[in-house]
Amino acid sequence: MPERHRIVIVGGGFGGLRAAQALKRAPVDITLIDRRNFHLFQPLLYQVATGGLSPANIAAPLRGVLKKQQNARVLLGEVTDADVAGRRVILKDGEVPYDTLIVATGARHHYFGHSEWEHLAPGLKTVEDGTRIRTKILLAFEAAERELDPARESAWLTFVIVGAGPTGVELAGALSEIAHDTLKHDFRRVDPSQARIILVEASDRVLPPYPPVLSERAAAALRRLRVTIRTGTTVTGVQQDSVTVQTAGGSEVIPARTVLWAAGVQGSHLGRALAAATGAQLDRSGRPAVNPDLSLPGHPEVLVIGDLANFAHQMGRPLPGVAQVAMQQGCYAAKLIRARLRGRDLPPFRYHDRGNMATIGRAAAVVELPWLRFSGFAAWLAWLFIHLLYIVEFQNRLLVMVQWAWNYFSFNRSARLITGENPFPLDL
């Protein structure tokens, strides 16, 4: 038997997993490498961070997803480098040769050169981030209940979210629900509804990538949830008990013990290594610029897809780092490989924007489709439906549905566990 074309896919997110699945019937040997053993449905991670869902509800074991796909194997491993000349990826504990490499390792948060802010203002990318932020939010209310000094209590009850993209907006909405509904009768001394939720955004409106009319509706919905919106405001400092912001009017210090980061992304480290090896241009966010067919310069056998890729051949600026782009690029990569195996080629990748959406707390959302924009309850139902549809495992779809229905009708969020290291005294 002649050896089959070996495809290595690094990263089991939306892009990598879709690429693997789209190669189901191709005469190839696929190795999907991920350092986690599960695919994560990141768009719902904010619900883990706010106690509405459990991590397992938005995760699907990669081996389970691909168990019936005989041409694919899963390798749990951490890729540290790629030897492009030798056509092999380097793991922490081994190496894997390839004929075609698909890199889909995504991005992490970007602190604009202030990596010291990371432990004070965590971002939301992994399940551990989700449970850590959940613990941070819940402990803030616990600390407020124990605090006797009014100024310090107020700082415990102030939550600053940096960045008003979809994640920031969704976090702000969910936090407001926690404070006003979920925890309503939970405390005896402190009143959780006194919590201040401040959404800080550098540009002039929330949801900056969306049309202005939807930004306005989202802002109105957030204000109804008593979220304070501070647009035109940049963060210049994050301290243990405060955030320093800069506006047109000058600098200001906001006392706050909980700061969550939903601004800026940075390509994962493999992007830098690939750019160095191939001469691809690296943008400010550490993403290599890819060719129109998603390959790197001089290396048609190396494809970069998803959040890690800077694809600037369509909109004049890089495509947004959303699941849709990653999935379409994963499909394209698979198609391209199949075409090449038959000695053909494909026209360049084109992104088809099927619309965008964001939810803002209970029964409110904004939806932008190519032919329609709407908001409110109908948009929220559409948001629910689409998100349920894209969750990978059927059991998880069912569990998420039960929990959403329950959370909606009871105003409750039962996954609000404080886990991890012993947190006493709470002041630390």
Added chain:
Amino acid sequence: MPERHRIVIVGGGFGGLRAAQALKRAPVDITLIDRRNFHLFQPLLYQVATGGLSPANIAAPLRGVLKKQQNARVLLGEVTDADVAGRRVILKDGEVPYDTLIVATGARHHYFGHSEWEHLAPGLKTVEDGTRIRTKILLAFEAAERELDPARESAWLTFVIVGAGPTGVELAGALSEIAHDTLKHDFRRVDPSQARIILVEASDRVLPPYPPVLSERAAAALRRLRVTIRTGTTVTGVQQDSVTVQTAGGSEVIPARTVLWAAGVQGSHLGRALAAATGAQLDRSGRPAVNPDLSLPGHPEVLVIGDLANFAHQMGRPLPGVAQVAMQQGCYAAKLIRARLRGRDLPPFRYHDRGNMATIGRAAAVVELPWLRFSGFAAWLAWLFIHLLYIVEFQNRLLVMVQWAWNYFSFNRSARLITGENPFPLDL
């Protein structure tokens, strides 16, 4: 308004929570102190450890449970000591005075003087234990898939469970299901059904506290699941890649990378402090001997309940450390306090054994009721029903039911996430 009787309850497990709830209508001020913010349904923790359920499914936030009980407040805090003479409990970050103290802090695992075994052979008491063991089990299969040396591969696929009480039996059954059903098609090189699951028990039968006939049926069910039962066997050493056991025939080294501890309990540290302060006798497991009314010698206002209490006035030996005993003692403590407030007293505590049960994998269980013993599918249904009944939150009951039904029909366990610190290389 005259000051009301102040009750401090330390520990929000079965005993402490039940005591608080049974004082619902009493004219008292209750402070329930726990270092976790949730009540944990420990009997199902083995299902978290084996990927069947999520931690939040078997946990209920204490504040949520008591939110409508106006005479109770919850304090998130770690109790380090009790000042019995001064009638106050000492927290890591404060102190709380009491008129009556109920101590329900439970027990941890006991390594028979070999605390160095703890990190090699983790026990199962907290949600973190559950997710850590889950990670350990799943990583063992991943490591086996990567291992090329047959002897080392076999050690990765050998799982030793120490202690054949209900937890050990349930873990062994669930592990067998994972190996033979759940992971069946997950790997390409290794065959998970080659896994050896060895249940080690020092006494002469599994489920030693149960009647011999049920032990026999449980053993038969375990053998059908291909679990190797080693009774009359004690562990004398735990190493990184093996376990040393002692039998009548001599000493033996079993190569195994995964050892789980389900043997022996030790009272939490507060038991020791209370014994020192009151002169109560401390048993070998660190549990203070309590009076017939659950109080400590000379201190009718200090009650010890649940796993921490050594109550030896009924069966000639201490009552078993099970949820039933803890709940009945919690109720008794509440009743005793209410009686005393009316100037009365109560007859000594008496435990009413309502039966015992253990489940052994899919559709098999043993049940012992005072008037009936049975096993098999009916026992398994009874086990399901009782456990669902006692889960505190309605939403969780629903979620557990959905997951059980799904896991049963699909042979799947979708909560099999490897979380936590970066595990590479897997050999560490």
